Amino acid sequence: AQSVAQPEDQVNVAEGNPLTVKCTYSVSGNPYLFWYVQYPNRGLQFLLKYITGDNLVKGSYGFEAEFNKSQTSFHLKKPSALVSDSALYFCAVGSQTGANNLFFGTGTRLTVIP
Amino acid sequence: KAGVTQTPRYLIKTRGQQVTLSCSPISGHRSVSWYQQTPGQGLQFLFEYFSETQRNKGNFPGRFSGRQFSNSRSEMNVSTLELGDSALYLCASSSTGTAPQIYGYTFGSGTRLTVV
Numbered sequence: 308a309q310s311v312a313q314p315e316d317q318v319n320v321a322e323g324n325p326l327t328v329k330c331t332y333s334v335s336g337n338p339y340l341f342w343y344v345q346y347p348n349r350g351l352q353f354l355l356k357y358i359t360g361d362n363l364v365k366g367s368y369g370f371e372a373e374f375n376k377s378q379t380s381f382h383l384k385k386p387s388a389l390v391s392d393s394a395l396y397f398c399a400v401g402s403q404t405g406a407n408n409l410f411f412g413t414g415t416r417l418t419v420i421p
Numbered sequence: 422k423a424g425v426t427q428t429p430r431y432l433i434k435t436r437g438q439q440v441t442l443s444c445s446p447i448s449g450h451r452s453v454s455w456y457q458q459t460p461g462q463g464l465q466f467l468f469e470y471f472s473e474t475q476r477n478k479g480n481f482p483g484r485f486s487g488r489q490f491s492n493s494r495s496e497m498n499v500s501t502l503e504l505g506d507s508a509l510y511l512c513a514s515s516s517t518g519t520a521p522q523i524y525g526y527t528f529g530s531g532t533r534l535t536v537v
Contacts, residue, residue: 339523350425350511350528351464358523397464401523406477408454409526413463 309334311400313412320388321420328383328415330398339401340381341409342372344394351397357381368392388419423448425529427512433535439500442532446493446514453495454526455487458509467510470495502536509533 310333320326332338339358343351355366362374372383381398395416399409426445434440446453455467466479470489487497493514499506510533513526 341525343528348530348533350427350530351513353525353527356525399464403523407452408466408469408477408479410466411456411464 309400309402309406309410311398311410311412313396313398313415315415316413317416317418319418319420322390323387326385326388326392326417326419328396328398328417330381330383330412331379332381332398332400333379334400334402336402338379338381339403340372340374341399341401342366342370342381342383343397343399345397345414346394354383354396388417390419390421393417393419425450425512425514425527427510427529427532429532430530431533431535433537434502436502436504436536438502439498440502440534441496441498442510442512442534444495444497444512444514444529446495446512447516447527450514450516450527451493452515452517452526453489453493454513454515455495455497456511456513457481458511458531459507464511467497499534504536507534507536 312331341356342354355364357364357374365371395414397414398412401409428443452471454469456464458464469477473489484500489495509531511531513528515526
């Protein structure tokens with residue numbers, strides 16, 4: 308069975324500080340990992356994905372994520388947080404051997420404090 | 422290029438009624454998926470369509486149904502609405518019909534359904 312865990316419902320960080328939003332996954336076969344961001348009253352916007360290759364993935368708006376197979380993690384990071392980064396972040400996983408839909412975590416609300 | 426369009430944006434219905442939500446995917450996208458988003462459960466997969474065929478279905482009761490038309494537009498229907506069906510319903514489309522879960526989906530802004 309496939310699943311995603313985002314252990315923190317809420318993350319607060321000061322503007323200018325580095326931020327990390329955590330994600331761990333469970334999947335059969337090779338994982339395909341995604342981060343999406345949701346702003347109020349909007350749908351999900353794609354940030355980045357890992358399919359294969361380099362474990363460090365760079366995405367939109369200065370975000371990056373590191374795939375760690377041994378820890379089954381795919382944490383989202385940014386070196387310097389902006390107030391405009393405040394939003395709801397979702398990690399998702401797909402599997403080549405499973406169904407063709409994505410499985411999402413419950414989301415982490417990031418608040419960047421000015 | 423237009424994104425994924427969902428209509429209506431907001432909807433208020435009474436318990437026991439039925440509702441139909443519409444989704445127009447990005448032009449050329451033939452895979453369309455639906456998700457239910459609630460504060461406690463996050464995003465739950467409802468179903469996925471490709472070329473007018475339902476390929477995959479999540480763990481929802483039979484009151485939830487969907488269909489896809491020849492132009493790839495999709496509708497989902499919820500009959501006999503319950504208070505617990507209040508949620509944001511998101512539609513997503515993918516450019517590939519083969520393993521779309523590998524390449525990712527583009528999401529619409531959703532339809533917020535409130536059942537009173």
